[in-house]
Amino acid sequence: MSQEQNRPLRVGLLGIGTVGSGTFTVLKRNQEEIRRRAGHGIEITMVADLNTERAREVVGDAAQVVADARQVIANPDIDVVVELIGGYGIAKALVLEAIAAGKHVVTANKALLAVHGTEIFAAAREKGVMVAFEAAVAGGIPIIKALREGLTANQIQWVAGIINGTTNFILSEMRDKGLDFDVVLKEAQRLGYAEADPTFDIEGVDAAHKATLMSAIAFGVPVQFDKAHVEGITKLSATDIKYAEQLGYRIKLLGIARRQEINGKVVGIELRTHPTLVPMRRLIANVEGAMNAVMVQGDAVGTTMYYGKGAGSEPTASAVVADLVDIARLLDVDPAARVPYLAFQPDALSKMPILPIDEVVTSFYLRLHVADEAGVLAKITGILAEQGISIDAVLQREADEVSGEGGNQTDLIILTHETKEGRMNTALAAMQALPTVLAPIVRVRKEELA
Ligand code: NDP
Ligand code: HSE
Numbered sequence: 001m002s003q004e005q006n007r008p009l010r011v012g013l014l015g016i017g018t019v020g021s022g023t024f025t026v027l028k029r030n031q032e033e034i035r036r037r038a039g040h041g042i043e044i045t046m047v048a049d050l051n052t053e054r055a056r057e058v059v060g061d062a063a064q065v066v067a068d069a070r071q072v073i074a075n076p077d078i079d080v081v082v083e084l085i086g087g088y089g090i091a092k093a094l095v096l097e098a099i100a101a102g103k104h105v106v107t108a109n110k111a112l113l114a115v116h117g118t119e120i121f122a123a124a125r126e127k128g129v130m131v132a133f134e135a136a137v138a139g140g141i142p143i144i145k146a147l148r149e150g151l152t153a154n155q156i157q158w159v160a161g162i163i164n165g166t167t168n169f170i171l172s173e174m175r176d177k178g179l180d181f182d183v184v185l186k187e188a189q190r191l192g193y194a195e196a197d198p199t200f201d202i203e204g205v206d207a208a209h210k211a212t213l214m215s216a217i218a219f220g221v222p223v224q225f226d227k228a229h230v231e232g233i234t235k236l237s238a239t240d241i242k243y244a245e246q247l248g249y250r251i252k253l254l255g256i257a258r259r260q261e262i263n264g265k266v267v268g269i270e271l272r273t274h275p276t277l278v279p280m281r282r283l284i285a286n287v288e289g290a291m292n293a294v295m296v297q298g299d300a301v302g303t304t305m306y307y308g309k310g311a312g313s314e315p316t317a318s319a320v321v322a323d324l325v326d327i328a329r330l331l332d333v334d335p336a337a338r339v340p341y342l343a344f345q346p347d348a349l350s351k352m353p354i355l356p357i358d359e360v361v362t363s364f365y366l367r368l369h370v371a372d373e374a375g376v377l378a379k380i381t382g383i384l385a386e387q388g389i390s391i392d393a394v395l396q397r398e399a400d401e402v403s404g405e406g407g408n409q410t411d412l413i414i415l416t417h418e419t420k421e422g423r424m425n426t427a428l429a430a431m432q433a434l435p436t437v438l439a440p441i442v443r444v445r446k447e448e449l450a
Pocket of ligand 1: 014015016017018019020048049050051067068069083084085086087090108109110111135136139192193194195196310311312313316
C-alpha cells in the first residue's frame, strides 16, 4: 500500500477502552508535533467498539463510530488497524483479517502475540504489512525498540523485568500500607492497570506473555509461551516478604529470559516468570507501585535498565502512537528493508530450546518450619550437600518469637547459591520427608542480577 504525498495516515481503532481512549486523546493533543515527526498527519478516522455510545463520548464528531469491527477492516480508506480489544478470541480473527485485507496492524495485545505470534507474523510477512506491538511489553517503556534496534549489536545474555504493573502495585501496597491483597487488586482494576481477567495478572500469565515476546526478540527464537514457566504472586505470604527484607532482599514478580551457557556452550533459553528475591541495593528492587522496569544484559553494552509506567491509558497510548509514527515513516519502504518483527530475519531464527524448569539454574530462598531440636539444621544442610547445593546464609528465628513463649517450633530460613532447579526439587522432597519439618517448605527463587 503506498500513500499519496502528505495524505494523513488513516487509522481504524478496534476497541476504545482504557488504551484506545488514551490513544485517541494523545494523538489529538499532540497532532502537530506528531505530524512534524512522522512527515504525515495521523488521524483516527474510524472506531469500532461494542459500546458505541461510550465511544462517541470519547471521539465526538472526529471519527465514524461503528459497532462492527469488520466494517473498519473492510474500509479501503483505512491504512492501519489498531487492535485494542484484547484476548485471543475475536482479536485474533480481526488481526488476521486486517492483515489479509492488506492493512498494517498495531496491537497492545501481548496475550495474542505470545500465543499466536508465529502465525500472525507469517501472515503479515506474506502480505508485506507491518505488525507493531511496542505497547504489548511494559506499556510506555520503549523496550521492544531498545531490544530490537538500540541493542542490536549485542549478544543478549539475559533480560529480567518487572513487567506487570498490577502485581508490582499489589506487592508494594501490601508491604508499605499493610493492605489486604483483595483491596489492592480492586484498586488496580479501578486504575485500569489490571487485565479484563485479573487472574492473568496475579497468576503471572500476563508477565509470562511479555517475557515470551522479549525472549523471542532477545535471542532470535520463535514465540513459545507454551514452554514458559509461569508462577504468580497468589501463594506469596507476608511472612516471606518480611524475612526477605530482613536478609536484604525484596520480592518482585520477575519475567526472566536467559541464555544458559555451560562451559561456554549455549544449552538453551530459560523462560520463566515467578516471584523472585532481588537484593535491595539493586535499582530494580526499588521499582514500586505500577511502575515497570526491565534490565537487559548485553555482552558489549553491559547492564542497561529501562524504567517507566507499564500500564494505564496514556502511558500505553504513548507506545501505540509511537508505532503509528513508525508505520507512517516506513509506509513506502520495501518490506524486506524494514526491521524484522522479531529483530532477527525470519529465516535466521534459532532452534535453541526453551529449557524445562528443572534445568534452570538459580539460587533459592527456603523457609522451613521445623521442630526446634538438636540436629535438625545438620540434617537439612546434609541433604542440601548431598545434592551439591551450597548454602549462602542461614537465619534461625527464636522459637519463642515463632511459636510463642516456651514454644518448640521455629522457622529456618536458608539462602542457597546457584543450583539446577531439578537438584533443589530432589533436596526439597528429602527435606519435606523429615519428621522434624512440620509444614510445607516455602521456596522462592533468588536472582542477584549482578
Ligand atoms: P478495555 O477492556 O479497557 O478496552 C477494550 C475495549 O474493546 C472495550 O471498550 C470493549 O467494549 C471493546 N470491545 C470488546 N470486544 C469488541 C469487539 N468485538 N469489537 C469492538 N470492540 C470491542 O481494555 P484495555 O484498553 O485495558 O486493553 C486493550 C489491550 O491493551 C489489551 O490487549 C490489553 O492487554 C492491552 N494493554 C492494556 C494496558 C492497560 O494498561 N490497560 C497496558 C498494555 C497493554 P466493552 O467494554 O463493551 O466490552
Ligand atoms: N495488566 C497489565 C499490567 C497491563 O498490570 O501490567 C499492562 O500490560
